[in-house]
Amino acid sequence: DAEITQSPRHKITETGRQVTLACHQTWNHNNMFWYRQDLGHGLRLIHYSYGVQDTNKGEVSDGYSVSRSNTEDLPLTLESAASSQTSVYFCASSPSGAYNEQFFGPGTRLTVL
Amino acid sequence: QKEVEQNSGPLSVPEGAIASLNCTYSDRGSQSFFWYRQYSGKSPELIMSIYSNGDKEDGRFTAQLNKASQYVSLLIRDSQPSDSATYLCAVRRGNTGKLIFGQGTTLQVKP
Numbered sequence: 001d002a003e004i005t006q007s008p009r010h011k012i013t014e015t016g017r018q019v020t021l022a023c024h025q026t027w028n029h030n031n032m033f034w035y036r037q038d039l040g041h042g043l044r045l046i047h048y049s050y051g052v053q054d055t056n057k058g059e060v061s062d063g064y065s066v067s068r069s070n071t072e073d074l075p076l077t078l079e080s081a082a083s084s085q086t087s088v089y090f091c092a093s094s095p096s097g098a099y100n101e102q103f104f105g106p107g108t109r110l111t112v113l
Numbered sequence: 114q115k116e117v118e119q120n121s122g123p124l125s126v127p128e129g130a131i132a133s134l135n136c137t138y139s140d141r142g143s144q145s146f147f148w149y150r151q152y153s154g155k156s157p158e159l160i161m162s163i164y165s166n167g168d169k170e171d172g173r174f175t176a177q178l179n180k181a182s183q184y185v186s187l188l189i190r191d192s193q194p195s196d197s198a199t200y201l202c203a204v205r206r207g208n209t210g211k212l213i214f215g216q217g218t219t220l221q222v223k224p
Contacts, residue, residue: 048211101159
């Protein structure tokens with residue numbers, strides 16, 4: 001069955017370290033998204049991609065980067081982790097076209113100490 | 114004004130009742146609307162999508178869309194304790210693939 005996976009599921013890191021969160025989908029969706037979810041803020045879009053070599057900034061992109069070298073993967077990198085980046089991170093994907101139903105991965109809980 | 118607004122709740126209903134969840138949005142040009150269910154500690158799960166004015170039914174769930182009044186609602190009939198979760202309303206932004214999410218409404222179904 002097609003699916004979307006994220007790894008690691010839990011991560012503890014220290015301030016200043018570089019961290020990469022993986023997202024892999026087997027639906028062959030062109031669109032992929034990274035969100036963070038925090039109490040009081042809901043789901044906020046970090047970065048998104050509409051296809052290979054395409055990346056775009058979302059509403060809370062500072063301190064994060066993504067790259068899209070193939071259809072299946074959109075890794076999210078925290079260049080220098082900060083305590084404010086402690087959050088739950090969700091990856092999602094959707095097909096191109098008029099309806100754009102997004103399907104979410106299981107999430108990564110990141111703690112920055 | 115937020116682009117997508119929901120009452121945070123909690124909305125408490127007895128088992129077997131109808132739960133009504135509401136969402137308003139600000140972009141009159143929005144065309145696609147979605148309801149996600151999120152259990153505590155889990156990821157959002159798509160349960161309904163609606164694109165045209167009127168009602169769309171899927172099992173115990175009915176989504177209602179009124180573009181003139183800019184609101185979308187979700188009705189859950191015969192509510193079960195397993196329906197207790199946070200329900201997120203999402204609206205597609207223009208012609209992009211991006212979704213704007215509301216803060217979510219917490220539903221509690223009491224046995």
